[in-house]
Each structure stands twice: as C-alpha cells, then as structure tokens.
Amino acid sequence: xxxxxxxxxxxxxxxxxxxxxxxxxxxxxxxxxxxxxxxxxxxxxxxxxxxxxxxxxxxxxxxxxxxxxxxxxxxxxxxxxxxxxxxxxxxxxxxxxxxxxxxxxxxxxxxxxxxxxxxxxxxxxxxxxxxxxxxxxxxxxxxxxxxxxxxxx
Ligand SMILES: [Zn+2]
Numbered sequence: 001x002x003x004x005x006x007x008x009x010x011x012x013x014x015x016x017x018x019x020x021x022x023x024x025x026x027x028x029x030x031x032x033x034x035x036x037x038x039x040x041x042x043x044x045x046x047x048x049x050x051x052x053x054x055x056x057x058x059x060x061x062x063x064x065x066x067x068x069x070x071x072x073x074x075x076x077x078x079x080x081x082x083x084x085x086x087x088x089x090x091x092x093x094x095x096x097x098x099x100x101x102x103x104x105x106x107x108x109x110x111x112x113x114x115x116x117x118x119x120x121x122x123x124x125x126x127x128x129x130x131x132x133x134x135x136x137x138x139x140x141x142x143x144x145x146x147x148x149x150x151x152x153x
Contacts, residue, residue, distance in 0.1 A: 013041065025078040035060060036071045037080070037095065045110035046084050046092040046102075084111055085143070101142040108148060 013021070018037050022029040039052050047055075053068045072093050075081035084092040084102060092111060101114040123140045 013038075021080065025075075025080045027074065027078050027080070032060075032063060032067060033071050033074075035063075036068060037075065040072075040075075040081060040093055040095040045108075045112065046086075046094050048086075048090045048092055050090075052093075086111065099139055099141065101140075101144060104143065104145045105148040106145060110148065112148075114142075114144065 015034060018034045019029040022033055022037065027033060035056055036052060039055050040047065043051060043055055049065065049069045049072055052072070053063065053065045056063055056068070072081065072091075075093075075095075076083055079097065081093050081095050082097055084094045086092045086104075086109070094111075096113065099120075101116070101119070103112040103114050104110075105112070119142075120140065123142075127137050
C-alpha cells in the first residue's frame with residue numbers, strides 16, 4: 001500500500017479550463033477571477049487570501065487584497081471553493097470541493113489533503129453500526145493535526 005503523503009494539488013488547468021469552471025459556476029470569467037482561481041489551484045497547502053495576493057501582486061500590481069477577498073468569497077458562495085477552518089484563525093481556501101480529509105502541520109501551518117477510501121469505509125461502517133440517535137451522517141471530513149516529517153537530505 002502506498003502510504004506516502006498525497007501531493008498537494010492538481011496540475012494547473014489552462015485558461016480555457018479556468019474560464020469554463022467560472023462560467024459553469026455562474027460567474028463572469030474576469031481576468032482577475034481567472035488568475036485568483038489559478039493561484040488557488042496551484043499554491044500548495046490551502047492558501048490564505050494574503051498568500052494568494054502576495055503570489056499575484058508582482059504580475060498584477062493593481063490587484064488589491066480586498067479584491068482577492070471578494071473574489072474568494074464569491075467563489076465560496078458559487079460552490080467553486082470552500083473555506084477550511086485553520087487553527088490560527090486565518091481563513092484558508094480549498095479549490096477542491098470533493099470529499100477529503102485534511103492533515104494540519106503544527107510546524108509549518110500547512111494543510112495537506114488526505115484521501116483514503118479504506119479510512120472512509122471504516123468510518124462509514126463505524127457509524128452504520130453505532131446508529132446515532134436522531135442523526136444520519138452522510139459525509140465525513142477529518143481534521144488531523146500533526147507534524148510533517150522533515151525532508152530527508
Ligand atoms: Zn483540501
């Protein structure tokens with residue numbers, strides 16, 4: 001079984017794909033939204049609005065942090081992105097809205113995606129057997145805190 005950590009994110013989609021993603025979510029594909037969505041998909045570890053802004057500013061000097069926040073909130077409302085709770089109180093964003101778990105590194109504050117169908121089956125079986133009174137769970141998202149092993153030199 002492959003137990004290595006999953007790589008952070010999908011390869012960067014091209015402009016047409018980004019345009020498409022925005023249109024399908026019912027949003028106008030402005031240049032700003034395209035570059036913001038692109039950095040969300042390519043920056044590792046579930047970035048904050050500040051990190052997205054810092055990443056984009058050199059190539060887009062007129063882009064304000066407020067615009068980045070506004071775009072990210074619009075993405076969340078349109079179901080294109082979700083907010084990920086973070087220990088330090090920062091809002092972090094995840095462009096992958098499919099079901100997955102998160103590994104929180106307490107050293108680097110990175111949030112890594114974690115997918116494991118075997119774990120999902122285990123949790124589903126557990127709750128099916130446990131029969132919660134008055135509650136029917138249908139999805140699970142674990143918040144796993146720990147430390148990333150340091151890279152071998
Ligand atoms: Zn995620």
